[in-house]
Amino acid sequence: xxxxxxxxxxxxxxxxxxxxxxCDPISEHNRLYWYRxxxxxxxxxxxxxxxxxxxxxxxxxxxxxxxxxxxxSFSTLEIQRTEQGDSAMYLCASSPRLEDTEAFFGQxxxxxxx
Amino acid sequence: GDSVTQMEGPVTLxxxxxxxxxxxxxxxxxxxxxxxxxxxxxxxxxxxxxxKADDKGSNKGFEATYRKxxxxxxxxxxxxxxxxSAVYFxxxxxxxxxxxxFGAGTQVVVTP
Numbered sequence: 001x002x003x004x005x006x007x008x009x010x011x012x013x014x015x016x017x018x019x020x021x022x023c024d025p026i027s028e029h030n031r032l033y034w035y036r037x038x039x040x041x042x043x044x045x046x047x048x049x050x051x052x053x054x055x056x057x058x059x060x061x062x063x064x065x066x067x068x069x070x071x072x073s074f075s076t077l078e079i080q081r082t083e084q085g086d087s088a089m090y091l092c093a094s095s096p097r098l099e100d101t102e103a104f105f106g107q108x109x110x111x112x113x114x
Numbered sequence: 115g116d117s118v119t120q121m122e123g124p125v126t127l128x129x130x131x132x133x134x135x136x137x138x139x140x141x142x143x144x145x146x147x148x149x150x151x152x153x154x155x156x157x158x159x160x161x162x163x164x165x166k167a168d169d170k171g172s173n174k175g176f177e178a179t180y181r182k183x184x185x186x187x188x189x190x191x192x193x194x195x196x197x198x199s200a201v202y203f204x205x206x207x208x209x210x211x212x213x214x215x216f217g218a219g220t221q222v223v224v225t226p
Contacts, residue, residue, distance in 0.1 A: 003157075033213070042216030043203075045215070106157055
């Protein structure tokens, strides 16, 4: 296994369009996280899954955002009616269900809304 | 709420210089503390961690000590190399399932 994989790496979209990103975690990692990182800032937590259950969502995740993790494997993050303020790097991370284990991050999907 | 504050960059150093990046935190309870590094064009990687007060995390010549009395977790390296040029993020985790709270990051530039 080569780590957390995210697709696409880059996405340019017009304002108002919908976009979907995919994250494939490390095999057998049952915890999966989405973060958003804007230029010059650290990543901000968006949401967390344990297996297929979405257990926490940040208030940063507006109604236009939805995340799923069917069957507890890969996850998707959809943004509807994109706005310029959605332009950011979207990071996915996974970790096994053990205390004090690190989260492994993917390389991210860079979204640019024009 | 929880927060992490780290020194602003960029920090520019010559090779073999001593590096310190300050990090302080605000959190209830006893969080675990982390330093992540992001090399150009790559994803975030865990550099080191400490899970309780007075623990020292170390890796690749970097060290950081969890100081509860000063709520700090400063990163140090005695002799930096050009390959240490990266953005360094301090982070805390307050609960076992691992939501991370990051600082804004500090860019380090090491020149030959």
